[in-house]
Amino acid sequence: MQHASPRCEHNQAGLTTNRKLVLDALLQADRAVSAYDVLQLLRGQEVHWQPPTVYRALAFLVEAGMVHYIQSIQKYMVCHHQHCAHVTQLLICHRCGLVQEVPIPESLVEALEQQAAMHQFKMIPQFLELQGICAACDESAAN
16 A cells, blocks of 8 residues: 555546455455455445446556556456556466466567568567466366
């Protein structure tokens, strides 16, 4: 949460009470969560919103670069980088749902940017979603 307010100021928008509550719920979640999971977490704190309120806050947080929307599993997670103007990869365990955000080596990013430039295309900051099996699930399957 310590990086949230400066990032919002940088994006010319305020971190309202609703947005702070949603961001806090995401920070407290131990995994990527759906918008309805966020709604349930908030209801546990006696916050009784309708889904559109959560969706609006999530949309702002995604646009501000503080939260990632993981399209392949339709869930949200906090971006733990101070500045999210980077290309990163999200490793998504197909079994347990664990999502890990890890940087892509700069050499690979440069190669991708060069290839895109050859086609008169400029990449924007983004993340790649990669599905697989985490070490814990792989180990438990072997036993």
